[in-house]
Amino acid sequence: MNPVDWPQVEVLYRALLDRPISSTAQLETWLADFSELAAVMDEYICRRYIDKSCHTDDAEIRKRFLYYIEEIDPKTKPLHFELQKKFLASPHAAGLTDKKYAILRRMWQAEVDLFREENIPLETEVTKLITEYDAICGEMMVTFRGQELTLQQLAKYLEDPDRPTRQEAWELSAKRRYQDHERIEEIFVQLLKLREQIATNAGLPNYRAYAWKEHKRFDYTPEQCLAFADAIAAACVPLVDELDRQRKRDLGLTTLRPWDTSVDPQNRPALAPFTQEETGAFVEKTKAIFGRMSPTLADEFDTLRQRNNLDLDSRKGKQAGGYQCSLDESREPFIFMNAAGLQADVETLLHEGGHAFHCLAAREEEVVFLRGAPTEFCEVASMSMELLGADHLDVFYADPADAARAKRMLLEGIIKGLPWIATIDSFQQWIYTHPGHTRAERQVEWLRLLNRFSSKLDWSGLEQYRETSWHKQLHLFHAPFYYIEYGIAQLGALQLWVKSLQDTHRAIAQYRAALRLGGTGTLPELFSAAGIVFDFSEKTLRPLMDAIGEELARLPR
Numbered sequence: 001m002n003p004v005d006w007p008q009v010e011v012l013y014r015a016l017l018d019r020p021i022s023s024t025a026q027l028e029t030w031l032a033d034f035s036e037l038a039a040v041m042d043e044y045i046c047r048r049y050i051d052k053s054c055h056t057d058d059a060e061i062r063k064r065f066l067y068y069i070e071e072i073d074p075k076t077k078p079l080h081f082e083l084q085k086k087f088l089a090s091p092h093a094a095g096l097t098d099k100k101y102a103i104l105r106r107m108w109q110a111e112v113d114l115f116r117e118e119n120i121p122l123e124t125e126v127t128k129l130i131t132e133y134d135a136i137c138g139e140m141m142v143t144f145r146g147q148e149l150t151l152q153q154l155a156k157y158l159e160d161p162d163r164p165t166r167q168e169a170w171e172l173s174a175k176r177r178y179q180d181h182e183r184i185e186e187i188f189v190q191l192l193k194l195r196e197q198i199a200t201n202a203g204l205p206n207y208r209a210y211a212w213k214e215h216k217r218f219d220y221t222p223e224q225c226l227a228f229a230d231a232i233a234a235a236c237v238p239l240v241d242e243l244d245r246q247r248k249r250d251l252g253l254t255t256l257r258p259w260d261t262s263v264d265p266q267n268r269p270a271l272a273p274f275t276q277e278e279t280g281a282f283v284e285k286t287k288a289i290f291g292r293m294s295p296t297l298a299d300e301f302d303t304l305r306q307r308n309n310l311d312l313d314s315r316k317g318k319q320a321g322g323y324q325c326s327l328d329e330s331r332e333p334f335i336f337m338n339a340a341g342l343q344a345d346v347e348t349l350l351h352e353g354g355h356a357f358h359c360l361a362a363r364e365e366e367v368v369f370l371r372g373a374p375t376e377f378c379e380v381a382s383m384s385m386e387l388l389g390a391d392h393l394d395v396f397y398a399d400p401a402d403a404a405r406a407k408r409m410l411l412e413g414i415i416k417g418l419p420w421i422a423t424i425d426s427f428q429q430w431i432y433t434h435p436g437h438t439r440a441e442r443q444v445e446w447l448r449l450l451n452r453f454s455s456k457l458d459w460s461g462l463e464q465y466r467e468t469s470w471h472k473q474l475h476l477f478h479a480p481f482y483y484i485e486y487g488i489a490q491l492g493a494l495q496l497w498v499k500s501l502q503d504t505h506r507a508i509a510q511y512r513a514a515l516r517l518g519g520t521g522t523l524p525e526l527f528s529a530a531g532i533v534f535d536f537s538e539k540t541l542r543p544l545m546d547a548i549g550e551e552l553a554r555l556p557r
């Protein structure tokens, strides 16, 4: 079957739609056939996407990608949805007693419940506004010391040991963003109105309730996320304050200003775990790290290399960033990234490696819709590899001080990351549960949250930049509420890391057992299979923060 030959594809979808189902066994076969068709279609677009990421300058490749997105995808989507409805409506579904089918049913039921014909044009409006926001941000360029730079390129000067250089770069960036703040605020107001309407149309009290269902959050509530934020304020924020005090001492400053937070406090040059020319060594050493955790993980990682499923080096014509994608038909993982010889690259490959282990572990599941776990657990698979891998960075660094520095950066990043997640989540919860709030009220709430969770920096003379600093968080525009997942996953990854400090073998065995479940369990079940608890209270968070604190105290500075 050729996935871009529409008449051929349509026949297969229609045949599934029209097939009579008169027993549970027939329904199971039907689901397997639906799964097979979906896997073929999905692998096709994944491969086109990989091609496009590796060759952004190839017009033919872009054309093939866009052909699917513009011509095939809009036609398959409604048929796919009809098939989901057929499954849910079948009187034989009750006969499918394996509890994984209950997971499938609740996922698909949520999609059916939310669907409203009248929301389609509103979604189109949303997409247009997001595209406009992206265009505004994408056009932000500055001239820094005679050079035309994007704000991303400018960001590296925030790490410059020279304080006036950092200040100049920071102010330039803040001013450039501020130039568009009225337009961005206006876009947000329009998005807010549309989203409230979408929720009302779907019969829900507010957009928070809509997003909860849309993100299939069956296993936790908005109130639990607010309690998580309280736990972060209690157990995490004091550590942030302590790190800031240390930074102030190291830099010899009386106050920290916004441009003092990214520079290495000891003015050392960036870590260089490998050079850009040695991607081979990069892969070998990463494999060695996995091998220290478990020989099986090393072997699995090696299959990616053998199967040519790694594209790691940074070169012209490659898209930015990194990702892992699962090829559903061949049941193989693929990793894409732009390695430039930075410590961040080591973290990225360990992270994406974790996603690849997940893909391999769950590949035996016949129903493709149940192979993938929810994000909250997928990111446990990947983030825990960053943490466990950080105990073996001597593989990359001959000098133990460098390995310690890399590990310190990771752990400090976690301490500072959680309060930001709490800020963004709490802000959105407030926004979408306060209909009719004014712009001024929104700003007051934003500042209240920053004061509660952020570093105590000296913002004097820069207040207007702080008031609008949420404009740069694209999740608020692109995917409301999608963010807390990373906080929840970090809790899981930290628990696995603490367990591995006591017994690596056992921690990895439980990790792999949970990965094998794919998407066939609830979040509490997946966490429990990994030997960790699904709980966001201070009771769980505090011991984890204590463990990080102890580890940081042990590491040389």
Ligand SMILES: [Zn+2]
Residues within 6 Å of the ligand: 351, 355, 378, 379, 382
């Ligand atoms: Zn990830």
